[in-house]
Amino acid sequence: MLQGPAYDVVKQYHQAWTSGDIETAMAYVADDVVCRAPGADLHGIEAYREFIGGFAPRLTGIGDIAEFADAAHVALFYYPQTAATSTTPAAEYFTVKNGKIAESVLIFDRLSYGPPPQD
Numbered sequence: 001m002l003q004g005p006a007y008d009v010v011k012q013y014h015q016a017w018t019s020g021d022i023e024t025a026m027a028y029v030a031d032d033v034v035c036r037a038p039g040a041d042l043h044g045i046e047a048y049r050e051f052i053g054g055f056a057p058r059l060t061g062i063g064d065i066a067e068f069a070d071a072a073h074v075a076l077f078y079y080p081q082t083a084a085t086s087t088t089p090a091a092e093y094f095t096v097k098n099g100k101i102a103e104s105v106l107i108f109d110r111l112s113y114g115p116p117p118q119d
Contacts, residue, residue, distance in 0.1 A: 006096035007067075010074040013101060014092075018062045018080075022053045030100035037106040048104075058082045065089060072096055080108070 013028035026049050035042040035051070042048050063079035063086070074094045079086060088108065095103035 004069060004071060005099065006072050006094070007069040007074050009096050009099060009101060010069075010076065010094050014076060017052050017056055018059060020056050020059070022049060022056060025052065028101055030097065030102045033101060033104065035104040035106060037104075038108060055080075061086070 009028050013025050016022075016025035016028070026045060029045055029048060031045050033042075033045055033048050035048055037051065040051065042051055059080055059082060061081035063081060065077040065079065066075075067077070068075040072095060074096065076092045076094075078090055079088065080090050090106070090108040092107070093105040094101050
């Protein structure tokens, strides 16, 4: 079973943002967070809040795949489910410093999360 401070921080963050509670999620993020995402390098909590806050309302569910953790890093693999897709995986690799998420590498197929096809 995974456990430890970094894992706890990331799991609480992940549960908050995937349930739409962006403010609680941001309590686990450092002010100077850096996130590498497809098509964007985000610097600072406000840019990160806007990015996550823009996607969270589109979620219709979340399917977990796997989790890995060590003392300061956590990797999550999951299916963010939206109207456009429920089978496109995403992966995040977090670095936790001083009890907050300091860095995130987010990997997903951006095109799969576009608007659903029109009939």
